[in-house]
Amino acid sequence: MLGKVSVGALMLESPDVVSLVYEATSQIPKGMVSTYGDIAKALGDVRASRAVGEILSKNPTPIVVPCHRVVYSDGKVGWYSGKGKNSDKKITLLESEGVEIKNGSIENFSSVRFAEFNIPNVLKQLRDEQEEIREHVVEEDDFGVLRHVVGLDVSYIGERSFGVAAVYSLENNELVEIKKVECSVRFPYIPTYLSYREAPVLSKLIDVKDAIYLVDGHGLLHPRAGIASHLGVLCNVPTIGAAKSLLYGHVESPESNRSEITIDGKISGIALKEGRSATYVSVGHRVSLNTATELCIRFLCHGIPLPLRTAHNEATLARKRAT
DNA sequence: GCGACAG
DNA sequence: ATCTTGTCGC
Ligand SMILES: [Mg+2]
Numbered sequence: 001m002l003g004k005v006s007v008g009a010l011m012l013e014s015p016d017v018v019s020l021v022y023e024a025t026s027q028i029p030k031g032m033v034s035t036y037g038d039i040a041k042a043l044g045d046v047r048a049s050r051a052v053g054e055i056l057s058k059n060p061t062p063i064v065v066p067c068h069r070v071v072y073s074d075g076k077v078g079w080y081s082g083k084g085k086n087s088d089k090k091i092t093l094l095e096s097e098g099v100e101i102k103n104g105s106i107e108n109f110s111s112v113r114f115a116e117f118n119i120p121n122v123l124k125q126l127r128d129e130q131e132e133i134r135e136h137v138v139e140e141d142d143f144g145v146l147r148h149v150v151g152l153d154v155s156y157i158g159e160r161s162f163g164v165a166a167v168y169s170l171e172n173n174e175l176v177e178i179k180k181v182e183c184s185v186r187f188p189y190i191p192t193y194l195s196y197r198e199a200p201v202l203s204k205l206i207d208v209k210d211a212i213y214l215v216d217g218h219g220l221l222h223p224r225a226g227i228a229s230h231l232g233v234l235c236n237v238p239t240i241g242a243a244k245s246l247l248y249g250h251v252e253s254p255e256s257n258r259s260e261i262t263i264d265g266k267i268s269g270i271a272l273k274e275g276r277s278a279t280y281v282s283v284g285h286r287v288s289l290n291t292a293t294e295l296c297i298r299f300l301c302h303g304i305p306l307p308l309r310t311a312h313n314e315a316t317l318a319r320k321r322a323t
Numbered sequence: 324g325c326g327a328c329a330g
Numbered sequence: 331a332t333c334t335t336g337t338c339g340c
Contacts, residue, residue: 036337046338047328053336073338154330156331189331191328197331198330217329226329247329280329319332 007136007233010129012203014187014196015122017043021055024117028069031098032114033106035073042115044123051188068093075109077101126193130224136233137225142286143238146170148211149295151307152231154198155315161185162318163201166310167208173299173306178314179205182322192223192247195230202231212238212287212295214307219284221249221261221269232285239284240292242305246271246280258293272296277303 024039036056040048056067057079068090072078080090091101100107151166165179181204187197194217206213218226219241225233228241246261251271253259261269261280269282270293281296283289299305 040337049337050328051336055336057334057336079336154331156330158332189330191330194330222329241329243329245329 007129007132009234010126011196011199011230011234014200015120015125016186017048017051017122017188017190018055018186020119020122021052022059022065024119025056025059025065025067025070027117027119028066028114030066032112033069033071033094033099033109034114034117035071037073038113038115039070039117042117042119042121044121044125044127045190045193047192048123048188048190051190055188063093069097069114071106075105077104077106123190123193126196127224130195130222130230133230133233134220134225136285137220137229137283138286139220139283140286140288141238141291143212144210146210146212146238148176148208149214149299149307150205150208150211151214151216151305151309151311152202152205153216153308153311153315154201155319156185157319157322159184159186160322161198161201162315162322163198163205164311164315164318165205165208166307166314167211168299168307168310175310178310180314180318181205182318195227199227199231199234202227203235206231206235206237212240213284214240214242214296214299214305215284216243216308216312217241218243218247218269218280219282221247221263221280221282223248226282226284228282228284236286238286240287240295241269241280241282241284242296242308243280244278244304272300272303274300274303279304 036052037049059067167177215228219228228239232239249261259271272279
């Protein structure tokens with residue numbers, strides 16, 4: 001990796017959310033229940049509730065880690081995995097612990113609902129780090145002679161992540177090189193915390209000095225700072241965010257092929273449309289929105305910048321070959 | 324009852 | 331993102 005590491009380094013040692021979910025679940029007393037969202041809130045953000053559900057669906061030690069005590073926020077018991085969609089086992093377990101259930105819903109839900117978890121508020125820490133990164137973002141062209149545009153993307157098999165860099169020449173717009181790296185990930189996908197899942201593997205691919213990096217994901221089109229900004233600030237390289245769907249911000253002219261996107265009235269991104277597909281461009285780091293947009297347009301191919309398409313295809317290939 | 328919150 | 335299916339809030 002290029003440059004010194006200081007701001008944004010929490011990403012390199014992401015908190016063990018998986019273990020924290022199991023720890024929280026183990027804190028639910030017998031005879032009580034909690035919800036996926038309550039555990040997510042204890043982690044620091046209700047947006048993590050789906051991730052909590054996914055993690056518990058893969059609980060390697062049912063009963064020991066009592067995931068049967070985690071139910072929907074409306075009081076419905078929900079599924080008990082293991083094998084097939086089934087809630088019978090979950091209901092039986094809960095009733096044996098003294099929890100009353102009627103028509104698949106918890107009786108006296110509010111009085112048996114446990115939420116006093118004692119786990120660290122890790123997502124708050126990550127948000128704080130993202131805010132700090134945001135303050136370090138340079139929103140103007142800040143580079144010497146650029147010779148390459150590098151598309152970055154990731155694919156997965158369970159906890160294995162495959163990162164790909166597709167290096168394109170700015171002299172002739174042609175593919176120069178493809179770099180690949182594999183590493184293991186435990187951090188789940190949580191909306192607005194994508195960096196902590198994908199940036200570790202991608203940071204290993206940042207070693208071309210005369211390049212600007214095109215990242216699959218947002219930069220400043222984010223409530224704090226997206227993965228493109230995170231990688232840019234962490235590695236001190238120019239980066240552009242380019243995503244296929246919008247996370248945050250208001251599209252000013254939805255009909256236009258090139259629309260401004262504003263956040264609190266500030267122009268923070270550009271939506272590029274070509275046929276059915278769209279690319280949402282934003283500043284990652286050390287680039288102006290204009291330059292970022294022009295570079296994306298220059299490589300735009302069927303609605304997506306070619307370096308990203310190639311990186312995506314190669315990442316998918318790497319995953320299939322690893323299977 | 325349905326849409327959402329990058330990948 | 332993957333290839334199975336998870337929650338929340340309007
Ligand atoms: Mg991707």
